[in-house]
Amino acid sequence: MDVxxxxxxxxxxxxxxxxxxxxxxxxxxxxxxxxxLETSYANGxxxxxxxxxxxxxxxxxxxxxxxxxxxxxxxxxxxxLDPDLWRWCLxxxxxxxxxxxxxxxxxLLQLSFLSRALMHKLVDDEPSLDFNYVxxxxxxxxxxxxxxxxxxxxxxxxxxxxxxQQALDHEACVQIExxxxxxxxxxxxxxxxxxxxxxxxxxxxxxxxxxxxxxxxVFELATDVSALKHAPGGRVEAWAGTxxxxxxxxxxxxxxxxxxxxxxxxxxxxxxxxKGYSLTIPVRxxxxxxxxxxxxxxxxxxxARLGERMRVAGMADIAGYSRALNGHRLATLRREAxxxxxEAGDYSAADEWVGLRPATPRGLPVIGPTPIxxxxxxxxxxxxxxxxxxxxxxxxxxxxxxxxxxxDCTMFSLGGRS
Ligand SMILES: Cc1cc2nc3c(=O)[nH]c(=O)nc-3n(C[C@H](O)[C@H](O)[C@H](O)COP(=O)(O)OP(=O)(O)OC[C@H]3O[C@@H](n4cnc5c(N)ncnc54)[C@H](O)[C@@H]3O)c2cc1C
Numbered sequence: 063m064d065v066x067x068x069x070x071x072x073x074x075x076x077x078x079x080x081x082x083x084x085x086x087x088x089x090x091x092x093x094x095x096x097x098x099l100e101t102s103y104a105n106g107x108x109x110x111x112x113x114x115x116x117x118x119x120x121x122x123x124x125x126x127x128x129x130x131x132x133x134x135x136x137x138x139x140x141x142x143l144d145p146d147l148w149r150w151c152l153x154x155x156x157x158x159x160x161x162x163x164x165x166x167x168x169x170l171l172q173l174s175f176l177s178r179a180l181m182h183k184l185v186d187d188e189p190s191l192d193f194n195y196v197x198x199x200x201x202x203x204x205x206x207x208x209x210x211x212x213x214x215x216x217x218x219x220x221x222x223x224x225x226x227q228q229a230l231d232h233e234a235c236v237q238i239e240x241x242x243x244x245x246x247x248x249x250x251x252x253x254x255x256x257x258x259x260x261x262x263x264x265x266x267x268x269x270x271x272x273x274x275x276x277x278x279x280v281f282e283l284a285t286d287v288s289a290l291k292h293a294p295g296g297r298v299e300a301w302a303g304t305x306x307x308x309x310x311x312x313x314x315x316x317x318x319x320x321x322x323x324x325x326x327x328x329x330x331x332x333x334x335x336x337k338g339y340s341l342t343i344p345v346r347x348x349x350x351x352x353x354x355x356x357x358x359x360x361x362x363x364x365x366a367r368l369g370e371r372m373r374v375a376g377m378a379d380i381a382g383y384s385r386a387l388n389g390h391r392l393a394t395l396r397r398e399a400x401x402x403x404x405e406a407g408d409y410s411a412a413d414e415w416v417g418l419r420p421a422t423p424r425g426l427p428v429i430g431p432t433p434i435x436x437x438x439x440x441x442x443x444x445x446x447x448x449x450x451x452x453x454x455x456x457x458x459x460x461x462x463x464x465x466x467x468x469x470d471c472t473m474f475s476l477g478g479r480s
Contacts, residue, residue, distance in 0.1 A: 364376065
């Protein structure tokens with residue numbers, strides 16, 4: 063089959079990989095002259111397979127007022143008149159039940175474990191991929207004794223779901239990651255997960271593009287998909303200005319831009335941007351930078367070592383589609399990082415970045431068919447797009463090819479979300 067993939071971020075590229083491996087002829091389109099220049103560019107670099115619980119949960123609603131009133135809080139809300147924003151918020155609030163949170167977490171863990179197995183296979187199968195991939199392990203740091211106690215309480219439950227994790231006291235945290243010595247006295251404890259990985263998402267995408275080009279995948283870059291139009295036989299066509307793009311089957315993997323384009327052909331997906339920031343800091347040769355991946359639980363900031371660089375990422379601002387850099391938010395992120403890893407590197411030389419997470423209210427991606435017979439979705443991976451990319455892509459490839467899927471996809475389908 064000829065398949066047109068719209069979007070050359072990490073989701074579109076991995077989709078193209080599994081479709082190509084399944085014997086399909088694939089064309090991939092993106093509006094930028096290079097791949098992965100939007101949300102897949104400088105994310106938190108976490109392949110965080112055991113930490114997939116959605117943001118929507120019973121504990122979150124009571125925290126929101128505090129987060130919304132403090133300008134240095136991990137989450138900010140900038141209200142607007144956009145009806146899509148209010149619809150998304152309403153669905154988010156409805157998803158904040160324990161029952162929904164547990165159900166979504168179970169499905170996401172199945173998807174993330176599949177993604178981990180596929181990522182490991184991909185790394186073995188494609189030795190030319192060069193993307194600072196390290197099986198680093200992750201330490202989630204708790205500063206508050208109550209928060210640590212409830213994280214320890216969750217370990218048993220997590221184990222029943224297949225996560226192997228260890229609780230560490232503050233001394234053991236510093237032993238496992240000596241770069242944490244500056245905050246030694248602020249640590250209540252940590253949860254260590256050996257099976258987590260870190261890697262550079264942008265370099266992954268660029269390496270994968272090379273592999274795909276060698277296998278005959280056609281790239282149409284600098285091509286803005288301007289419209290989807292209904293066509294005879296209950297199908298749609300994708301257009302770039304006056305040119306119809308090739309492809310019998312069309313996959314939408316446009317990240318945050320997906321919802322608006324899909325709406326024009328009557329397909330509604332609950333994807334809305336959650337704006338986040340990152341800093342990429344050159345590590346000093348004599349510096350003390352972390353080697354394992356670290357998450358500062360209370361501050362919601364993640365740290366990953368990418369060779370001679372350290373990536374710091376965090377913040378979730380509900381602020382529409384603007385990609386404007388907010389100096390105040392970046393300064394907060396930088397202050398947090400300098401306090402935890404003061405000797406890691408040259409903070410004055412940090413690269414600053416902003417990205418829009420394509421978030422769904424329940425935290426579940428949307429993978430599968432639409433009511434339009436040749437239109438498919440791989441969207442809404444939110445804060446986990448790099449982590450879940452391989453699993454989502456393989457599932458969609460199998461659905462298009464009409465092969466059995468590795469896990470049940472009902473929960474991720476457009477119709478299976480009630
Ligand atoms: C601060 C931050 C930290 C994050 N940290 C992590 C992390 O540690 N681990 C993790 O797993 N995930 C993380 N994420 C999430 C992850 O980066 C995203 O889920 C993922 O990159 C989404 O990929 P995508 O391909 O769907 O979207 P994108 O990468 O945005 O790709 C969509 C592509 O579609 C193209 N496009 C859009 N509209 C059009 C059009 N009309 N015509 C043609 N092309 C178009 C864009 O140019 C873009 O290249 C983070 C995100 C942020 C913002």
